[in-house]
Amino acid sequence: MANRVLQPLTKPFDVRLELPGSKSFSNRALVCAALSGSVCTVSNLSPADDTALMLNVLADLGWQVRRANPLAKEVSLTPPRNPPAHSVTVYTGPAGTVTRFAAALLTVVPGQFTLDGNERMRERPMGELIAALRSLKAQITEKATQGCVPLEIEGASLRGGKCALRGDVSSQFLSALLMVAPTRGGGVEVEIEGDLVSKPYADITLEVMKAFGVPDGAIERDGYRRFHIHEANYRPTHYACPPDGTAASYFWGAAAVSGGTCVIDGLSRGGVQGDVRFVDLLEQMGCDVLEFPNGLGVKGAPLRAVEADLAGLPDCAQTLAVVCAFAQGTSHLTGLSTLRVKETDRIAALQSELKKLGVETRAGGDWLEVDGRGPFADASGSNPASIATYDDHRMAMSFAIAGLRMPVRIENPECVSKSFPTFWEYWARLERNA
Numbered sequence: 001m002a003n004r005v006l007q008p009l010t011k012p013f014d015v016r017l018e019l020p021g022s023k024s025f026s027n028r029a030l031v032c033a034a035l036s037g038s039v040c041t042v043s044n045l046s047p048a049d050d051t052a053l054m055l056n057v058l059a060d061l062g063w064q065v066r067r068a069n070p071l072a073k074e075v076s077l078t079p080p081r082n083p084p085a086h087s088v089t090v091y092t093g094p095a096g097t098v099t100r101f102a103a104a105l106l107t108v109v110p111g112q113f114t115l116d117g118n119e120r121m122r123e124r125p126m127g128e129l130i131a132a133l134r135s136l137k138a139q140i141t142e143k144a145t146q147g148c149v150p151l152e153i154e155g156a157s158l159r160g161g162k163c164a165l166r167g168d169v170s171s172q173f174l175s176a177l178l179m180v181a182p183t184r185g186g187g188v189e190v191e192i193e194g195d196l197v198s199k200p201y202a203d204i205t206l207e208v209m210k211a212f213g214v215p216d217g218a219i220e221r222d223g224y225r226r227f228h229i230h231e232a233n234y235r236p237t238h239y240a241c242p243p244d245g246t247a248a249s250y251f252w253g254a255a256a257v258s259g260g261t262c263v264i265d266g267l268s269r270g271g272v273q274g275d276v277r278f279v280d281l282l283e284q285m286g287c288d289v290l291e292f293p294n295g296l297g298v299k300g301a302p303l304r305a306v307e308a309d310l311a312g313l314p315d316c317a318q319t320l321a322v323v324c325a326f327a328q329g330t331s332h333l334t335g336l337s338t339l340r341v342k343e344t345d346r347i348a349a350l351q352s353e354l355k356k357l358g359v360e361t362r363a364g365g366d367w368l369e370v371d372g373r374g375p376f377a378d379a380s381g382s383n384p385a386s387i388a389t390y391d392d393h394r395m396a397m398s399f400a401i402a403g404l405r406m407p408v409r410i411e412n413p414e415c416v417s418k419s420f421p422t423f424w425e426y427w428a429r430l431e432r433n434a
Contacts, residue, residue, distance in 0.1 A: 004413040004424065005384050006403025012260040013433040016295065017426060019248060019264055021073065021241030022273065023048045023419050024097075024204055029239045030054045031101050031179050032212035033077050034063065035108070038236035040212075043074040045241060048419045050095040057102050060090045061109060083110035083155070092117045092149075094343065094391075094418070096124055097172055099149060103129060104158075104176035107138040108183050111155035114143070120391075122148050124341060129173040132163040136188065160186030160231070167196035167224070170338060174227070175205040181229035182214050189228040196224040197338055199312050200274025207272050212237045242266060245273035247420050249319045250397045252298040254430055256282045257326045258404045262430075263290060263297030275313045281306060281320060285327055286375075302375035303327035311335030317368075318398035321350050325359045326405055327372035337366035343418075344390035353395070356385040357402055384409040393418040400427055 021044035030051070033040035045051060055065050055075065062080025090106065090113055092099040099117050103126065106113045116122075127147025130140055139154035158180065165173055174190060181188035196202065206219060213235030220228040243266040255262040267276055269291065279289045282298050285306050290297035305327045310317045317336055324331035339346035347368055351361045360371040384407035389395040393416045400423075402408050416423040 003386070004410045006400060006408050006410065008406055009258055009404050009431065012258055012300065013255075013430045014261045015251075015429055015433045016263040016265065016297075017251060017429070018266065019243040019426070020044070020420070020422065021046045022244040022246075023050055024201065024246075024273070025208060025241040026051045027054045027097055027101060028175065028179065028205055028208040029212070029241060030058060030077070031105055032208055032234055033237070033239075034058055034061070034105060035179065035183055036212060036234035036236055037079050039079070040077045040236050041074060041238045042077070043238070043240045045073050045075055046244065046419075047071070047421050049093075049417045049421070050098055050419060053093050053095045053098045054101070057090055057092065057098065057105070060088055061111070087112040087114065089114045089116065092121065094118045094121055096121065096170075096342070100126065100129055100170070100172040100176045101179070103140075103151065103153070104133060104180045106153045106155055107133055107140070107158035108180045109155050113153045113155060114150055115153055116150035120343065122150070124148065125169055128166050128169050129176060132165050132173065132177060132190070133158060135163040136161050136184070158184060160184035160188055162189045162191065164191045164193055167192040167194045168337065169197070171196060171198035171201045174202055178202070178205050178227060178229055179209060182209070182218060182232040182234065185231060187218070187228065187230040189226065192225050197311050197335075198274070198314055199224050200272065203272050203274075208239070211239055242271070242273070244420070245271065245275040246315045247423075249275055249278040249316045250401065250423075251426070251430070252278060252282060253319045253323045253398075253401045254404055255298045255300045256285065256287050256303060256323050257300065257401055259300040260430070261290070261297060261299045263292065263295045265295045267296040269296060275316050277313055278316045278319070281308050282323070285323070303372070305329030305331040305372055307332045309335040314338050315394065318346060318350060318394050319401065321354065321368060321370055322398045322401045324370040324372055325354055325357060325402065326375060328374050329372055331370045331372060332367065333370070334367045336368060340365070343392040344395070346392065346394070349388070349390050349392065349395055353387050353399060356387065357406065382407060387411060389413070389415050391415050393420065397423055404430070
């Protein structure tokens with residue numbers, strides 16, 4: 001796909017959208033299905049590239065993956081009859097979540113495995129998870145850089161017991177451990193050192209585990225400091241994934257900066273997805289939040305700056321930073337330490353691209369300040385600013401919001417396929433409903 005040029009809307013839009021299934025729920029559901037060892041179905045499956053890679057992991061392990069057609073939202077999973085007869089290479093590309101989940105999954109299924117990813121994934125940190133798995137007797141060997149893929153993994157080598165995990169690197173490590181924990185004799189106890197980042201994702205993990213049969217009584221926890229998952233059986237399940245709350249943030253952000261209205265079906269403030277809290281931040285900035293029996297929406301308004309701790313919703317940081325560019329005053333965003341080690345250094349990328357929009361920023365290791373252009377600022381007559389996306393889906397989708405107020409050219413727009421392949425089709429509906 002060529003670069004995508006976006007032009008400002010001439011009037012506000014009013015839309016109600018039904019978004020695809022959540023990537024976070026989808027990938028966890030596929031892992032839990034694999035751990036059930038039984039036939040399962042997952043519906044409203046995310047169309048994301050990352051979810052396709054998670055399905056590939058199951059296929060590599062011998063699972064039969066059936067869909068009515070390649071685009072079907074429901075998938076049927078049938079377990080292999082026998083463990084793989086030879087060493088299997090499992091490739092997870094650029095998908096951090098899939099790589100971390102697969103690392104734990106491969107330690108509890110029989111076989112010999114090599115786990116690998118693309119060049120960027122080979123740089124992303126895995127050391128804390130590897131150390132925790134090894135403390136539970138998993139046999140893992142790094143083949144190149146310490147603490148990174150590629151890894152050689154001895155299947156079914158993990159044992160029950162206790163392990164410790166730093167909380168400040170990635171909650172994906174904890175989620176990976178929690179999901180495999182019920183399958184081990186005696187269960188697994190995880191002690192979190194320091195404060196856990198992205199806490200809502202741990203809650204999502206536990207919710208999906210329960211949906212696949214892990215009883216409440218098998219889950220013992222002390223807030224986000226200690227988790228003791230007792231031995232339990234996953235069961236065959238038909239699981240329906242909820243809409244993607246992170247994907248919703250782009251459309252809520254679009255309403256915020258344009259004065260439009262956007263309602264997302266199937267989401268509520270009471271849901272477990274942490275990124276739904278994005279509407280609370282927009283409300284602080286001056287927007288109206290619209291709550292319906294089966295939907296949650298935002299009505300835009302002139303925006304004011306905000307102070308926000310995004311440790312619990314880091315995937316919304318880029319979205320909020322772009323929204324803040326059109327607010328009055330200086331916004332201060334904190335809790336961003338994990339952004340430095342994502343698909344790109346997202347803080348540095350935000351600073352570079354916001355500068356092209358005439359927005360001044362300042363940053364540290366885990367914070368970003370954004371000097372807003374003001375709620376009525378635009379540049380409708382200027383040449384499009386060319387926005388680099390760094391092969392990062394969230395950069396492309398976040399800066400689309402700026403295109404509602406000023407001309408922008410999104411480079412490599414197809415990178416959205418990592419989490420939301422149909423994003424641009426949905427985005428076009430905003431233009432048609434203006």
